[in-house]
Amino acid sequence: MGSRRNFIKQTGIIGMVGLINPIETFAEVSQTKSFLSASKTKWTDGSRLVVSISMQFEAGGQPDNAESPFPQNIQKGYIDLPAATWYNYGYKEGIPRMLDNWDKLGVKVTSHMVGTAVLKNPELAKEIVQRGHEAAAHGMNWSTQYTMPYEEEKKFIKDGVDAIKNITGFTAIGYNANWLRRGTNTLNILQELGFKYHIDDISRDEPFIIQVKNKDFAVVPYTLRCNDIVLIEGKNFSADQFLQQVKMEFDQLYAESETQRRQMSISFHDRIGGTPQMVKAANDLIKYMQQHKGVSFKRKDEIAEMALQDKTTIRE
Template identity: 30%
Template sequence: MRWPNGARLAVSVVVNFEEGAEQQVGDGDPQSERMGEVMSVVAPGTRDMGQEQIFAYGLRAGLWRMLDALDRHALPATFLMCGRAVARAPALAAEVARRGHEAAAHGWLWRPHADYASAAEEAHDLDRCIETIAAATGARPRGFFCRGSESAWTRGLLAERGFGWVSNAFDDDLPYRDPDHPALLVLPYALDSNDMKFFHPNGFVRAAEMVEYVGDALDVLLAEAEAGRPRLLNIGYHLRICGRPGRFPAFDRVLARLAALGDRVWVARRGEIAEAWAAATR
């Protein structure tokens, strides 16, 4: 199988648009998100204004730096959008779509869907996420990925709502059909080639470390692709993480490498990757 431009390696650049959808006591949530630049030391149940500001940086400053880099390198991305984040900044979500990027659903809040106590509760939040993204961007999201894990009901709810792909899977280098919901294509994601590792003690410290890591992944998968095996590489970013100046080169330099590879790779939105795979494997 070859991707639409003739390459055997597809690359998906993912940017998470979730700032404002993390749990914060200041937003009426029972607790504030603990993981940021540092682990929060504010007592549970107490408003953590510092953590709010760490997240807010993503939409206030990081988004523009990253959108401009995507323009400069002429590459498309998929933005995983949380509903509450879009509701708070619909003009920014609209700008993402205006610049040609795909908007996918990332849940109403930045939380695991495995935490939902019932299918009805999850469906309610999923519907308002879909509606909010569609109203802001002009397009109903066709793909989904949530923090952590799906619930036992998630994929059934997505299939009922006409979704085409899901990405809560870390088990392959290629897409595959969900056997219980054949209309859904599983488009595996990756957490190793992901800038969340800047927030992990065993992860990246300097931008060059992520650039080198992604470069190694590209080298391995390019060699496999050129030996005739189709492959998919996922690279994940966050506005509040690689939108910061000291980590931004981990975004910009990776985009430059992808652009320089030309038709040896196919850099595409996740929806396009899902559609190409589905068409080739009917």
């Protein structure tokens, strides 16, 4: 059975053709169905389902007393020292362990980098890029950007981009705001600064194109459903519960990808996704996905470029 989207398009086309020449209408139905299916199910590289992995590089960039698994009862005027060590784990153990895992699996990911985290751990930031992963911008620090005036926000974003560029040599073209909370000016600023896409949108399971300043701009949807900070820290899932939920998501999207274009997103944070149990879960999960024909793993800059070049990409 075809997708709802294709059904609507098919009935519209068939209706228009029928008004012109009803005798030939039904003879062309199968050909029309084949064309619509091919244009909406195939990625330009022939992939059936594209999986996009995020690796958040935030540790070291957090403010004092940032949210952590410890009780939020530290008295005013004191620094939560144990909580700081939870974040430190992200760059001391988490990202190095995840990088080794990606290499073993042969996949490349997108690392959303906080500018101050990059400046505090420059060698690690460089290693991420040297291993072939994408460096995407994630603000200069953890400040709330949606409240900033236009020029202040522009500087905030640009400072983060410059930190990545100066340390790694990589020019970030993708953006992720803190907890996805961009402001009304953010997209205009990103377009001005030369970005090609953002991920602060969870409204679809495939990339789409919007108009920003009368120019095309790609949206590569993020995820909360397959996100370790939401499931592991927010809901206290165990690693095997996380594995099962994400596997179920994959199974459904893979089935849907037979009739429509699908993208799956998974998100890991340095101090959470980089723990031994979570890396083992990620390893098992990706090996399972790799057993399915037509599944490819792509960086988000690659997905954005494919979407921008493909005339059949959804436009909003």
